[in-house]
Amino acid sequence: MPQMKVLLADDHPIVLMGVREIIERDPRFKVVGEALSPSELIEKISLLRPDVIITDYNMPGDEHYGDGSRLVEYLRRHFPEPRIIVLTVISNPQVLTWLYELGISGVISKSSGLEQILVALDAFYREGHYQQDMPDETSSDALDDVAKSLSQLTVKEFEVLRLFASGMAVGEIAQSLNRSIKTISTLKISAMRKLDVDNDQALLILCLKANLFT
Template identity: 80%
Template sequence: MPQMRVLLADDHPIVLMGVREIIERDPRFKVVGEAMSSSELIAKVSQLSPDVIITDYNMPGDEQYGDGTRLVEYLRRHFPEPRVLILTVISNPQILTWLYELGISGVISKNAGLEQILVALDAFYREGHYQLDPLEGDTSADTDEISQRLSQLSVKEFEVLRLFASGLSVSEVAQSLNRSIKTISTLKISSMRKLNVDSDQALLILCIKANLFA
């Protein structure tokens, strides 16, 4: 599968820098452009045709495009193909529900940690669905605790987890390790049980925290 093209939009340069750094950890994803206003975002979407748009909810707008839900409405109406991720500190349930009704693919809470972006992109890359409720807060764990949990894995379990974290599907991991899909699935499930995670998203967050993508 070719690289997934990502367009970023935020009016804070340090946020853009941080998001770009997170995305560029994974060679499957490429940042093709950045914007610091609604007008610049719309122009670059037209020019660059990204696969994913990651945009701040609150940023300088104008009469034509505005920001917030107005900007999102414009994006979904005129550019229905790219997936849209919203970066925000807003936790109002009604706004979040409305954003999803507009057709966005996910909301990333700036308070919960931007590493969620890589988890969302991974879900998109695998043709899966991503949705994390930002009201749930940060699911990260202390580094020592993560190391202790990882130490419980067998060599085979750790290798399956490492390959899964690199972006391979269960069937691709099975092919890479020359094992059956059933065996790999069993190892993945046992790894998740030992790590005390109950979803692929939670598993990938833990992998990011443990720097298994490096």
């Protein structure tokens, strides 16, 4: 069987270097390219035609394809053939379940070790798929108080909160997600109520404490 072609995307060069080093330990897999932004990723998918895409969930600053849910939806709609692995520190069970339902092949936590990437690639090579358990919402009992609160958010609320924490204003989030300002404001207010915060400063402090948006 020929080498499996892997394309990497992350806005942190150190992460890219670490992931490449892990993958290239096994001669069955070849990193054919790296991207630092969603636009660069889309361009290189068309050019390199990878078998597997390993992408960060949070790559801010791209006006064309966005990141997070918007980017993953675009990848699944326009590039159905490559398997997709999402790297993230997000633990929100609703977001993770939505990603699997969308058709990605796996979610690998940056905080739990990137060695799992080789496990997933080995499964692709041997069996054609990577069997990963669906997230169990009851497992949130093991999370700290902040993570428990975040786990209550819907996918849309979480996405608005994630973009807000990255420094975007409500109007910019509305433009990025192609929604009205009123809709984004409503989602932000709903998220704040669930998180029991009553101002933007408290909201940002909670996001920093959770360390979920890097």
